[in-house]
Amino acid sequence: MDIEPLRRLDATGVPLLLARVIVGFTFLYYGAEKIGDPVPFLKSLRGYEVLPLHPSWIINSLAVILPWIEVLCAAAILSGIQLRSAALLTTAMLALFTPMVLKLGLSLVGTEVGFVGLCDVVADCGCGSGKIPICPKLATNCGLLLLSLWILLSRSKQFRGGLGG
Amino acid sequence: MSSSQPPDLESPSSNSSPNPPSSPPACSDTSSRGLLCGTLTILAVASVVALAANSVRSSHAIDLQRDYFPKLTEVSTPDGTGDSTQPPGVTGTDPGDQVPTEPDDGIQRISFDDARDNFNSAEDEFEATGESIYLFVDARSSELYQESHIPGAVWLYHYESEELIEDLRPELEMAFFVIVYCNGGDCDDSLHLAADLSSLYGIPTENIYVYEGGLNQWVENQMPVISGSERR
Numbered sequence: 001m002d003i004e005p006l007r008r009l010d011a012t013g014v015p016l017l018l019a020r021v022i023v024g025f026t027f028l029y030y031g032a033e034k035i036g037d038p039v040p041f042l043k044s045l046r047g048y049e050v051l052p053l054h055p056s057w058i059i060n061s062l063a064v065i066l067p068w069i070e071v072l073c074a075a076a077i078l079s080g081i082q083l084r085s086a087a088l089l090t091t092a093m094l095a096l097f098t099p100m101v102l103k104l105g106l107s108l109v110g111t112e113v114g115f116v117g118l119c120d121v122v123a124d125c126g127c128g129s130g131k132i133p134i135c136p137k138l139a140t141n142c143g144l145l146l147l148s149l150w151i152l153l154s155r156s157k158q159f160r161g162g163l164g165g
Numbered sequence: 166m167s168s169s170q171p172p173d174l175e176s177p178s179s180n181s182s183p184n185p186p187s188s189p190p191a192c193s194d195t196s197s198r199g200l201l202c203g204t205l206t207i208l209a210v211a212s213v214v215a216l217a218a219n220s221v222r223s224s225h226a227i228d229l230q231r232d233y234f235p236k237l238t239e240v241s242t243p244d245g246t247g248d249s250t251q252p253p254g255v256t257g258t259d260p261g262d263q264v265p266t267e268p269d270d271g272i273q274r275i276s277f278d279d280a281r282d283n284f285n286s287a288e289d290e291f292e293a294t295g296e297s298i299y300l301f302v303d304a305r306s307s308e309l310y311q312e313s314h315i316p317g318a319v320w321l322y323h324y325e326s327e328e329l330i331e332d333l334r335p336e337l338e339m340a341f342f343v344i345v346y347c348n349g350g351d352c353d354d355s356l357h358l359a360a361d362l363s364s365l366y367g368i369p370t371e372n373i374y375v376y377e378g379g380l381n382q383w384v385e386n387q388m389p390v391i392s393g394s395e396r397r
Binding site: 035036037038039042046053054056057060061063064065067068069071072073076082084085086088089 | 192195199200202203204206207208210211212214215216218219225227228229230231232233234306324
């Protein structure tokens with residue numbers, strides 16, 4: 001597979017810049033929403049049924065700390081400080097939570113009258129935006145995952161620092 | 166390899182160039198080790214900031230040690246039937262006689278018809294005497310309570326119940342029928358609050374009922390609601 005066009009595109013720095021803006025502001029928004037009221041996020045973490053409820057401090061601490069990780073990653077991605085480290089974390093979070101959102105959506109199929117298929121399901125995935133259709137959320141997460149990977153793997157020298165420079 | 170590389174791309178070995186810098190910046194994430202260092206730094210800073218912010222915030226703080234999703238315990242009765250004991254002196258509609266609609270997990274549930282009858286009894290009693298043996302408890306957030314709640318219901322948000330319980334304790338202890346509700350549907354905060362009322366706050370289990378249909382079902386049946394922070 002010839003990746004030379006991709007490398008030349010990367011060298012312009014434009015994809016990196018776009019990825020940083022989109023991923024940075026998205027994580028800033030989602031993190032700030034959860035920090036504002038962490039209880040819905042705590043309830044969502046419990047709803048995924050992958051974390052132990054006992055001892056309680058495990059799930060409670062995650063509900064408190066994860067939103068701040070999102071905000072700090074957003075700040076790092078937007079400022080260019082520890083850019084790749086932050087991208088590694090956003091990639092890891094997206095790679096972890098996207099299958100969990102899919103699992104949540106699949107578990108809700110058929111539980112309500114309107115939930116015939118996966119794309120009919122509307123649920124609160126704990127992503128900071130309340131109850132939303134699951135399919136667009138999965139598509140958004142996959143897009144964000146690709147953009148995070150681009151930030152992580154990009155070797156462009158352009159737009160690596162602060163967005164102003 | 167580097168000869169065919171576009172000029173604006175970093176070389177993978179750019180950090181180990183023939184003329185290395187005298188001292189590379191700490192946690193520079195251009196190397197694998199730096200990447201790990203930067204990642205751990207972000208995690209550490211986020212943890213410290215998050216825990217500090219959580220400990221000083223006045224509302225919506227999460228108590229790290231508290232079990233917000235308590236396991237529901239079996240109701241133990243002297244005859245071992247699991248039936249609740251009827252409080253003495255109670256006449257009229259008796260939630261103790263009402264058939265549970267859910268498995269016996271120790272929490273007594275009431276249907277909409279029961280909730281409506283209890284509400285009507287509570288309103289009649291309140292009009293006649295200024296008090297009632299029925300107490301509706303809203304387990305939802307302050308915003309939702311102020312948006313709309315069952316008239317007469319007290320606000321006891323499950324996730325902040327530790328701060329709110331003492332002001333409400335006299336009423337909770339005097340009521341023979343404490344009826345807890347939230348939105349209904351997939352909301353189970355009322356069940357968790359009911360478990361806490363019994364196990365954590367010492368309210369007699371036999372006095373606690375959960376109206377699982379919740380406010381959504383209440384509104385669907387055109388029952389009255391009021392908005393604001395006032396109970397009635």
